[in-house]
Structures are given as C-alpha cells and as structure tokens.
Amino acid sequence: MSLLVVGSIAYDSIKTPHGSREDCLGGSSTYFCLAASFFSPVRLVSVVGEDFRDEDMALLQSHGIATEGLEVAAGKTFRWGGEYSADMNTRDTLFTELNTFGSFEPKVPADWRDSHFVFLANGHPSVQASVLDQCSKPDFVVVDTMDLWIQTAKDELMALLQRVDGLVLNDEEAKLLTGEYNLISAGNALLEMGPKIVMVKKGEHGCFLFNQYFQFALPAYPTSTVVDPTGAGDSFAGGFMGYLAGNGRVSLHNLKKAMAYGTVTASLNVESFGTDRLSTASRDLVDGRFEEFLQFVTF
C-alpha cells in the first residue's frame, strides 16, 4: 500500500559523548523515510533549500523514496544543532535555523492524494491538518507531535486528533497533553481525544500501544552501542508505518510486529551518527535483528 510522509529535512550538527558531526543529513521525515524504506516505497513531501546536496537527494532516491513532493525553495535548508548529556538522556538545542522550512506549506502531488497510509511527522498541527485536507480517503493516518505544539497550539492539535487513526508521542508529551502522571491513565485519556491507537515512546524503556480493546508493550532493543540518539523516534515511526504499509493490513498481530520492527529500526539508527547506519543497513540485517529481538521478549 502507498505510504506518504510529510515532515522536515534538516542538516544537523550534533555533539554526543562519542564525538561530533557538522551538517549531517537529518530531519524527521529523513529518518522516517529511511526506516520505512526497508519495508515499502515511500512518498516524501518536504522542503529543502538550494544548498541541499545532490548526494543526499541521490541517497533518498536510492532507497525507493519518491521525491516528486520534495520542494527545493530559494534559501537554505533547515539547520539544527544539539548537544547530548553524558548519559544521553537529555540534550540541549544549540541553535535552530528554520530557513526554508519556516514557511513550509506542504503540497501533496495530485497523484499522491490517494495514498493509503499517511504519516504526519512532527510539525504545527495546522500544517499537519492541511496535508489531510489534500488527501482523499487514507486508510490509516498517524500523527506525531511534541511539547511545543501541546503548549502553543493545543486547540489545533485537539481538532487534528479527531481526524487521525493513530497518535505517536513520548511519555513526557503524553503526560503533558493529558495532565496524567500515570502512563496507563494517560494512554486511556489520549484515546478519548480521538485516535483509535496511541503509541507512547519511552526511549530506552521501550514503547506502549493503547487501544480501546487491547494494550501491548515492548522493551527497547538491548543495545549497548548508543552513539547518537537523534532521530530514534522518527526511525521507530518509520519502521512501524513502513511495515504496516508493506503488509497492507492493520490488525492486532501486524501492529505488534510493526512495533517490533520500529524498535529494530530505531535501535539501528542510534548506533551511528545521523543516518549512517540506517542508510547502509540491509533488509537482511533488519530481519536478523528482528529475530534476535523476538528471543529477548518472547515468553
């Protein structure tokens, strides 16, 4: 089934206890696309500046990512700089230069408007809603969000949640949006806001899935090699949505497998700076790690 993603592409400058990188390819939709591409072709709607490198465009296309919806606008590509703490559990944003992404108005190409699976990567809820306005009748829409929008655009976010099938966010955001300390209570409160499925990401503690009829949890893949956590959440979402779109059917069984594949793609992503590991890994490697992960969680 066709999979559409709308989100940012950025050049990131990252410092972690393992070193630093300047201007490496990043952004929510980049991580999402690369992770999803193991399982399904991907349609990318985003914007970059005139400085976007040919090799990065080629990298995306070589992974089966269609770039007809990738606008090259006058100006520079979005830039973000961040530095992680010694234990990697917190990070400081050093700078944010929105550049061309600051005035991004997503335009879904005409022949992509019938996409079956749609992922709205983190962005202003009004911009995310404008994408849905352009889609005809998607089967399964998942939206990501963050504390900034919960604090500054809550009404727009609440309206958007009535229009989506799934919501993905981290545990802090779940608590912030619901006012519930207890994660189970928060998950149930989020379901009442509209989505049929809520996925709460807990980083090194794994992830929860909430639905009216069932709940499911997975730990994170047990990696001791965490080089750069940037993009872990988007890589999770990419593996999750990519697997579902590749399979075509959103069942309980497939949701569980999709969460496990998301866990695997996220675990690969954090093992190197930027997209290095995701962009060079093979489907065989992903499947091998999936089998290994099953051993870790199978009862």
Add this chain to the structure above:
Amino acid sequence: MSLLVVGSIAYDSIKTPHGSREDCLGGSSTYFCLAASFFSPVRLVSVVGEDFRDEDMALLQSHGIATEGLEVAAGKTFRWGGEYSADMNTRDTLFTELNTFGSFEPKVPADWRDSHFVFLANGHPSVQASVLDQCSKPDFVVVDTMDLWIQTAKDELMALLQRVDGLVLNDEEAKLLTGEYNLISAGNALLEMGPKIVMVKKGEHGCFLFNQYFQFALPAYPTSTVVDPTGAGDSFAGGFMGYLAGNGRVSLHNLKKAMAYGTVTASLNVESFGTDRLSTASRDLVDGRFEEFLQFVTF
C-alpha cells in the same frame, strides 16, 4: 523446595497522594514472604520488638510463613516513615528508627540450614554473608542490595557477589555499582562481579534479566491504580523466588515465568497501602492477572 528469606520487618508510616497510614506492617522480608507465599511455604529469619502485634504474627503464619526464625527481642520493632511525591516517582524518608533491627544478627534455625532457595533481602553485606555462612549448600541464592551499601560497604558487597547465584537491584543502583550509564553495559558488568543472573528492576518500566547466555525483558503490569509503591521491589523478588522454589527448577523458561509472576505480585502490592492487597489476594487472582499480563506482552 524450601525457601529461606532473611530481612527486615518494620512498622511503616506512609504518605502518598492517596492518603496516609501509621504503623502498618512492612519491611523487606514481610513483602517478600507474602508475595512468595502464593507459590511456596517460606522460612522467615528476622527480628521484631516486644511491641510486635499478635495479629501481624498471625497474619504471617496464616500465609504458610514459618516464624521459628523470627526473633522477638527486647525493645521496639524497626520503624520507618516516608512520603511520596505527587507522581510517586520519588520519596523522602521522614524518619528511620532501627530499634531491634539495628543490632540484628540473623540466626538460621538448625533444621533450616539445608534450605534450597535463599533470598538475602536488602541489608549490610556482612550480615547477608553471615547467613550464607550458616547455610549448608543452597541451590540458588539471590541477594538484594541498595545504594547505601554500594557507597559504604562496597568491598564486603563485592566479596558477597562471588558467593551468590543471583543479584537483584534497581537501575540506579546498577549504574552506581558499575559506573556504566548504559543499562545493558551495566548488566554485563554486574555479571562479571560474580552472579550468574542479574535482575534489574526499573519500577514502572519493568525489569531486565541478564545472564551470560541470554537476556530477557518484561514491561511492568499496566496498572493505573498505584496507591502505595512501598515494597514493590520486595514483592517482585518474593513472586520471583516463590515461583522458582515452588517449581524447584531454575531453567530459562522458569526464570521468565518467575519474572512475570514477580511482576504480578508487585503490581498487586502497589494497589493498596502496606500489605493490604498482598495479604488478602488469592492464588486465583494472581493466576488470573498472570494470564492477563501474558496477553499484554505476548507477541
């Protein structure tokens, strides 16, 4: 198989966002015994004061907990007071009155020295070691510890770890003892200190099991009813050791089931103040929740 536990009995005064209680029955070995008693008889070595209530002694005995090793010493029973934060993730100790527990020298009754399963609840490593000196040849010894002993009695703790089969501790303690930020690295470092099995408790994030040949993880039971977290770790250990002792065989399969039963007994414990829920729950309730938990984690 026989199960011996050595640890504290206390009267706790607890404040949580759900209310407060004065002088309710608590202490590490109390929670352990009650949780283990669903699966196996338990032999308790501990100390209380002359103020220990007859009804509490009767409560323990009515759960198949043998009290021949429970010394009633001159003076008062250990008292502890604590207050939990609004999100229940941190607590302040309001007072600690060791009383008779301050000079506790565990004496294992002669006909208990051949116990097959031994749990050394949190205590000074030298006192824990003195228990092992009195046991003949236990099949499976697990030790609990805490930050205080890691900081003040590390040499004694390291010596003790050479003599036990399993170590149970929480994630912060695992990081403190090893100096490793990454939990997987910490788990592997702990295995090198002696134990064949290391269980890391992560509270609401579940638990990990490490062994040279395998790793295993479980999320916590998804409860939205957390009234009083006191004793959750000891209730986990009790369900874990109780199930293994009841079954008699420490295999990978049984370790996984034991972790799930420990998760279930811990989840029951936090749903009421003190030991209220553990002391009134039935084995049927435990098994029912076990089945429910399997649905939550089964792939």
